[in-house]
């Protein structure tokens with residue numbers, strides 16, 4: 665996952681992936697603000713679910729071919 669960088673003329677800013685607030689000015693590798701970081705465990709498990717769902721869809725599209 666890439667950080668969200670916003671370039672509006674100046675040095676730009678790095679935005680939180682989840683709530684889109686500015687984490688820091690300038691371009692950093694941060695993904696989440698402090699508030700969202702404190703909920704990170706929940707976030708990770710949610711991402712995992714989304715990923716698994718996407719993998720299942722991919723498998724359906726590929727006619728159940730499993731590349732494991």
Ligand SMILES: [Zn+2]
Nearest residue numbers: 680683697700
């Ligand atoms: Zn946030």
